[in-house]
Amino acid sequence: MLLTIERAQKFTQDRQTMWAFMCNPANLSAITPPYMGFTVLNAAETSTYAGQIIEYHVAPVLGIKLHWVTEITHVKAGEYFVDEQRFGPYAFWHHQHILEDTQEGGTLMKDLVHYKLPLGILGKAANTLFVKKQLESIFNYRHQKLEELFGVCI
Numbered sequence: 001m002l003l004t005i006e007r008a009q010k011f012t013q014d015r016q017t018m019w020a021f022m023c024n025p026a027n028l029s030a031i032t033p034p035y036m037g038f039t040v041l042n043a044a045e046t047s048t049y050a051g052q053i054i055e056y057h058v059a060p061v062l063g064i065k066l067h068w069v070t071e072i073t074h075v076k077a078g079e080y081f082v083d084e085q086r087f088g089p090y091a092f093w094h095h096q097h098i099l100e101d102t103q104e105g106g107t108l109m110k111d112l113v114h115y116k117l118p119l120g121i122l123g124k125a126a127n128t129l130f131v132k133k134q135l136e137s138i139f140n141y142r143h144q145k146l147e148e149l150f151g152v153c154i
Contacts, residue, residue, distance in 0.1 A: 005111070005136070007143070008108060008111075009108075009143055009146060010102055010106055011146070011153055012106045012151060013107055014101075015078055015079075015100070016078060018099055018109060018150070019079075021150075024045075026040060032138065033137065037059030038056060038057070040055075048072050050075045052071065053086070054071075054072070056068045060089065060134060066089050069085070070083040070086060071083065071084055079099055079100075080097060080098045081096075083095045091118040091123070092115060092116035093113070094114045095112070098112070109146075
């Protein structure tokens with residue numbers, strides 16, 4: 001069974017400003033909680049493009065470092081990109097990053113994540129006990145950090 005997380009956040013900045021920040025893998029560490037031990041291993045100075053492979057180290061549980069590899073599978077510059085896990089902690093990971101203009105002249109940023117954990121019933125239990133809460137916490141942190149970087153949302 002696929003699980004889903006959806007988030008939306010509005011900014012006063014225009015879409016191109018937000019795109020410039022969001023499509024740079026180097027910025028991921030700045031909007032990820034420090035306890036995750038998140039480090040981008042490659043592509044840190046490159047704007048996102050279809051076919052791009054990005055490698056990370058992440059330590060989501062007890063500081064145990066994991067290798068995570070994602071591929072940027074779809075990009076429409078200034079509007080959206082999709083990253084999909086190729087190797088890592090999930091059985092499936094598909095994350096859509098969408099930017100839209102608002103009527104107020106700002107940007108609506110939306111995230112849609114579909115994921116599945118490995119290990120069948122154990123994965124389901126882990127999701128209930130801590131994975132979903134941890135993912136929610138990561139997106140809450142991201143919301144806060146983006147507000148600090150770009151100002152209070154509209």
